[in-house]
Amino acid sequence: MRFSTQEERAAVTERKAFLPYHVPSIGEDEIKEVADTLRSGWITTGEKTHRFESEFARYTGAGYAVALNSCTAAMHLALVAAGVGEGDEIITTPYTFAATAAVAIWLKAKPVFVDIDGRSFNINCDLIEAAITKKTRAIMPVHIGGHPCDMDSIMKISSQHNLTVIEDAAHALASEYKGKMIGSIGDMTAFSFYATKNITTGEGGMLTTDNEEFASRVRKLSLHGLSKDAWKRYGASGSWYYEIEEPGFKDNLSDIMASLGIHQLKRLDEFQAIRQKYAGIYNREFSGLDAVGIPHVDGDVTHNWHLYIIQLKLERLLIDRAEFIEALRQMNIGASVHFIPLHMHPYYARTFGYKPDDFPNAKYVYERAVSLPLYPAMTEDDVADVVKSVKYIADKYAR
Numbered sequence: 001m002r003f004s005t006q007e008e009r010a011a012v013t014e015r016k017a018f019l020p021y022h023v024p025s026i027g028e029d030e031i032k033e034v035a036d037t038l039r040s041g042w043i044t045t046g047e048k049t050h051r052f053e054s055e056f057a058r059y060t061g062a063g064y065a066v067a068l069n070s071c072t073a074a075m076h077l078a079l080v081a082a083g084v085g086e087g088d089e090i091i092t093t094p095y096t097f098a099a100t101a102a103v104a105i106w107l108k109a110k111p112v113f114v115d116i117d118g119r120s121f122n123i124n125c126d127l128i129e130a131a132i133t134k135k136t137r138a139i140m141p142v143h144i145g146g147h148p149c150d151m152d153s154i155m156k157i158s159s160q161h162n163l164t165v166i167e168d169a170a171h172a173l174a175s176e177y178k179g180k181m182i183g184s185i186g187d188m189t190a191f192s193f194y195a196t197k198n199i200t201t202g203e204g205g206m207l208t209t210d211n212e213e214f215a216s217r218v219r220k221l222s223l224h225g226l227s228k229d230a231w232k233r234y235g236a237s238g239s240w241y242y243e244i245e246e247p248g249f250k251d252n253l254s255d256i257m258a259s260l261g262i263h264q265l266k267r268l269d270e271f272q273a274i275r276q277k278y279a280g281i282y283n284r285e286f287s288g289l290d291a292v293g294i295p296h297v298d299g300d301v302t303h304n305w306h307l308y309i310i311q312l313k314l315e316r317l318l319i320d321r322a323e324f325i326e327a328l329r330q331m332n333i334g335a336s337v338h339f340i341p342l343h344m345h346p347y348y349a350r351t352f353g354y355k356p357d358d359f360p361n362a363k364y365v366y367e368r369a370v371s372l373p374l375y376p377a378m379t380e381d382d383v384a385d386v387v388k389s390v391k392y393i394a395d396k397y398a399r
């Protein structure tokens with residue numbers, strides 16, 4: 001289906017090049033640090049990874065930070081450290097990425113879904129207690145798009161029911177809840193440094209916790225379950241001797257990736273200032289549109305604007321969400337969707353018997369969601385082009 005002609009596109013934005021949904025901001029400092037690591041003779045987990053960990057712990061206000069090769073690994077190891085295993089249940093929402101629930105399934109535990117709040121797209125805390133059974137071991141709240149969950153309610157429910165809180169903070173680095181950084185609240189918090197995240201190491205993740213036992217267990221599990229400091233065994237201060245204390249995994253982060261992380265973290269506040277500014281422009285420009293709902297932000301949080309998810313008011317449009325995204329693409333603007341709810345995917349429908357309407361808010365929000373480009377590598381002209389294109393399409397296809 002054609003939504004715009006060459007002439008229309010030229011009249012609206014004059015943009016020649018496609019604006020990708022995301023482009024990472026990798027600077028010369030990152031490149032030099034990676035080159036330094038490559039020349040150093042030590043490229044796997046080492047001093048740079050440990051430096052990244054301590055700077056990350058300081059940034060988030062967490063007692064401990066353990067660098068891992070993904071957020072998925074961080075959530076998986078957190079569940080193992082929390083003792084989650086066969087027949088246990090964990091509570092999360094269907095409005096998330098594949099990883100949040102898959103890590104429980106790997107351990108033969110069952111992800112139990114609770115619907116989302118229609119405004120924040122985060123877990124609806126009023127529905128959590130009804131989902132708790134004798135088998136429930138953990139709650140895995142997901143801070144969608146970087147908007148923090150209602151952590152007071154989650155921590156209260158978890159302490160009343162003796163559950164472990166493992167936050168999926170893949171989106172939420174630099175977000176704050178009531179003045180506390182995400183990463184310093186739940187029992188364990190998992191971050192992602194995937195290519196599209198607020199800071200990136202290409203692939204990578206971090207687990208933060210204030211609990212020394214969780215930190216050292218996750219660290220050990222991330223490197224084959226080997227005894228302490230086994231990562232040093234090829235260095236001058238290391239020893240060839242190690243013991244396997246349990247069958248672990250291979251989830252450690254390398255110094256090559258940590259080299260990126262160290263400099264990305266230094267630039268995080270600068271990145272955040274740009275994200276705040278661009279989100280402010282979108283909010284201002286879109287707030288008057290009939291067919292577009294802007295993201296809701298609770299009064300007691302700092303949103304890190306990892307994602308900028310608009311909600312299309314489909315009843316006011318002649319086109320659906322897929323067509324809206326295609327129309328944007330024809331205006332040379334990339335967009336994405338976060339998320340196709342897990343219960344609507346074939347595996348979950350088949351395995352757990354879910355129907356699309358089992359979680360009505362997740363389904364409703366999904367059908368209307370469009371994530372617009374928002375990242376520090378965009379220029380203000382790019383932001384203006386997104387604004388013009390969204391307004392043009394919303395107007396052209398207004399019902």
Ligand SMILES: Cc1ncc(COP(=O)(O)O)c(C=O)c1O
Binds near residue numbers: 170191
């Ligand atoms: C909500 C959420 N959780 C977890 C992940 C997994 O992160 P990673 O790719 O670092 O394993 C993602 C990745 O995009 C995500 O969006």
